[in-house]
Amino acid sequence: MASLTFNSVWKRYDQVEAVKNLDLEIQDGEFLCLLGPSGCGKSSSLRMIAGLEFISAGDILLGGERINDLEPRHRDIAMVFESYALYPQKSVYENLANPLRLRKLGKDEIDRRVKEAATTLEIERLLERRPSQLSGGQKQRVAIGRVLVREPKAFLFDEPIAHLDAKLRARMRGELKHIQKRLGTTTVYVTHDQLEGMSMADRIAIMREGVLQQVGTPMEVFNEPANVWVATFVGDPPMNVLEGEMHGGDGGLSVVGEGFRLDVPASRAGGLSDADLSDRKVLVGVRPEALTLSGTPDAAHPITGRVYAVQPLGDVEVIDVRVGKQRLLVRAELGTVANEDMDATVYVGYRADKLHFFHPGTGLAIRSSAARQTSVTTTA
Amino acid sequence: MALLDRASPDVHDVGNPPLANRQQPRRYLIPLILPAVAVLALLSIYPLAWLIYMSFHQVALAPGAPDTFVGTANWTRMFGNPQYWEGWRLLALYSGVSMVLEVGLGTLLAVLLNRSKHEKLLITVFLMPMMVAPVVAGLLWQYLYNGTFGWYFWVLRSLGLLDGGTILGSSDHALWAIVLVDVWEWTPLVALIVLSGLKLVPKDQMEASWMDGAGPVRSFFQVALPSIKASLIIAVLLRFMDNIRIIDHFIALTGGGPANSTKVLPLYLYEQSFSFFELGYGSSIALTLLLVTIIVGKLVVGVFETREAKGPMSEEEV
Structure with missing residues (x-):
């Protein structure tokens, strides 16, 4: 667990400036939601934390340590993808065990952690299945399970429940919030759905066209919007x-x-x-x-x-x-x-x-x- | 012909779905597929039947002269001939080593190309050997290996790796020299096929694998390999089918020598049929070659086949 800091971070693609001079401090254990319409730079910001995008300028600090040049695997950050990104040829158990195997944990320890995550997410019965045999909601649980087993410094969520139906989304909002509060892991959650931001986050950072518009608690953002947008x-x-x-x-x-x-x-x-x-x-x-x-x-x-x-x-x-x-x-x-x-x-x-x-x-x-x-x- | 009959003869029964939903009658099936079947029969089935016929006869070469039925004589002669088995051994060695090298190097090349900014330019350059006719490739390398002015010969001799004799004149080296030609000519094709497969590797799974803590090699085996499997099957199958019947390089480079050390089965077959005109004997060799090709081809596909049985669960089962 650690705090996350953006220091004047820029992200430029060939012609486009996706993130413009982002300054943001995410406290240890905080649930921060990056909110904005598509193309506002929220996903680019998240992917820069993960190490999946290069940082064009500025620094990102994790626990006070500059992580700009670290490869994703050395950052000790876990991420849930919008598309779930499960390994189709592996069983649910193997999908969950994969990050632990890569960390060379003992067989018993892996088994214990996988079973524990499966219990938390109520997917014990699915452990032997392949991702192709799962429904959208189940896949999403497995994707979350894959980050839960790890106990990383920070969780990153990239629109994890965008593809679920409305009923299941409402339920998963509650479950994700509960899990985050129980574990107390620093979390950055990207979404375009203001309802998700309002209902789950400790603080919301609202972005538009690469520029941070306002950071505040859901109540502050709702009652004292910084601008008309x-x-x-x-x-x-x-x-x-x-x-x-x-x-x-x-x-x-x-x-x-x-x-x-x-x-x-x-x-x-x-x-x-x-x-x-x-x-x-x-x-x-x-x-x-x-x-x-x-x-x-x-x-x-x-x-x-x-x-x-x-x-x-x-x-x-x-x-x-x-x-x-x-x-x-x-x-x-x-x-x-x-x-x-x-x-x-x-x-x-x-x-x-x-x-x-x-x-x-x-x-x-x-x-x-x-x-x-x-x-x-x-x-x- | 029962299979080709109309699916349901009682289409006018009460309770049948309305006309638009009903399975179409199959009365046009036979007239429609007949031309294709006829062409296929002419091109493929007739020659096969003729091949089987020849393998049981001593085929007369003079026009109008009758063929002599010899029973299984061609077959017993073939199975008793050590040169036939040696042909198989060399063929297995040649096509096995070529294929492993081509698929291995081709995949590596594809991975490197996929990461390159100049992918399009490089693929054009790399594909050039493939455009060359195999016989021309053979002649080209004949010059490179030549014991008087061959550049490779000179390099190897200068490095002291060649102890007297020429490359193609040594029964230790000749086969490997031809393997090298095949690898040179066909690795780009494998690279091209694998490259097309690499384009389909899901980016998110690759990224998930990095986030899980995998390095480049591990994530290749974990994510990329399973999704380029289909491309690899095609590459393996194509190269296997090609290598098992290739003679161009052998004819152009060694003609089977020295001392039969490169007389692979197809070359032996060619020699028996068209140098000695033992068409019946040649036919039995050809049939065994065909049979092995089919069986191994089936095995290759079978090994890679995936088995996915159950469908998705419903949401309520969570």
């Missing part, structure tokens, strides 16, 4: 972003756009006035769960919109509301809006303390020290 990437359904213009008045600051007028809470006004906004334009973000719907206009529901579609999800429903040309997703109790209500006029209310403001040019979040405190209290 992170805000819309994390959370399902995603955060709504409205374009508007700031107006000062007697009742304080407000943001006005086509079909809506949002009052800015006093605690945020300071940060917004200080922000360098050209043309007074600003992006307002608000999560679907911070919105409410009403059939009648009143002070609490100042935004006028039209029902575009309703998506019932069993316990709740997501209502797609069009405000002018802009789109708002509202999360509400099941039965708030019926299918027949399409094109009906509705009034949307919002929780002022749950508004996020972003700079329209840079996309960066506009914060104030007061706002920071409110959101921290909400988290706690």
Whole structure:
């Protein structure tokens, strides 16, 4: 077990810069999730830790020791591949025993560790099978088993459950998290699924086009997104972003756009006035769960919109509301809006303390020290 | 012909699947395969039958003269002839050593080519020997081995590795000299076949093997070898079939000498049939050669065949 550090790491392929100046510290025993859409550089970063890709510039340290020039086999890191990468001609037992045999462990010790991993993963009955005789979920367990037997310094997971069906994915999320917490091994987990990051990781590192956007606990990333891109990437359904213009008045600051007028809470006004906004334009973000719907206009529901579609999800429903040309997703109790209500006029209310403001040019979040405190209290 | 009949005569029975799903009647089967069978019979089956016929006769050479039935005389003569068995021994030695060297070196070459940045250029260069006709290759090496001006001869003599005599004139060296020609000419083909197999080696399994702690050699045997197995079978089979009936190099280089030390079975067969015109005797030799080729070919394929019986389990069985 050891900490992992990226020091100004770059990865360049011929024309493309896959990872740009990555600085990241992963604590000993931490479960860190590298999250981002495909092509964001998260897999390249993981493969550089593994030693499967050369590091173009910068250093990667494992337990304080520079590992740039070590071959994969000398790094003492175990990895689970997206495709499982089991050896098709070997039995499950041999697949699990392989890393131990390569370390020249005794026969009894190998047997003990393989059986132990098999018990943890509930695959004892499959030990004599070949990978071709296993289902996707079973293959995935064997692939995890192959890293569990080793007791390495760090685990690397490259989208390990991406190919499983939704039901099995939910179950494996829990199991992987349990195993990681029990063993306490430093873990880097790559995924494009924000749900996996939110539900499993101690901290999430979000990447986009090779650049690290934000690192933080799932709650920090969710409640205090560093920029508008992170805000819309994390959370399902995603955060709504409205374009508007700031107006000062007697009742304080407000943001006005086509079909809506949002009052800015006093605690945020300071940060917004200080922000360098050209043309007074600003992006307002608000999560679907911070919105409410009403059939009648009143002070609490100042935004006028039209029902575009309703998506019932069993316990709740997501209502797609069009405000002018802009789109708002509202999360509400099941039965708030019926299918027949399409094109009906509705009034949307919002929780002022749950508004996020972003700079329209840079996309960066506009914060104030007061706002920071409110959101921290909400988290706690 | 029962097999070729229509699969289900009672197609109009109630409960049969609708027309589109029903197995098509086989009434077109015979007319469709007949031309292919006829061509095959003409090209392949007739000569085989004729070969068997000849092996039991003393074949007359004059036009219109009748062949004499000699029973198993050709066969007993063949099995009693030490030169026949010596032909087999030399052939086994020659094709065995050639094949091991060609497959071994070819695989090594393929692995190196696969890692090279100039793979395309190098493969073109390496494939050149293969493009040369075997007889031409034989003549080329005849010059290289030549006892008066041959370059290899000169090199070996200068190094003191050749104690008098020439390379092809020594019954100790001649066979190995011809093995070298075959290896030179055909290793690139093996490399090409194995290279195509190496392209199919799963990259993720290779990487998993490195992460498991394997070095390059170990990961080659653990991951690459199983997935190039099919390519290796093809290479082994092709080289075996070729080597067991090759005479070009032998005719061009030694003609079976010195002192019959390179008279492999195909050359012996050629000599009996077309130098001495013992066509019946030659036919029995040819038949045994054919039989051994078929049996060994089957064995080669059988050795490598994989056995995968059971299908995947269902998710619930976890």
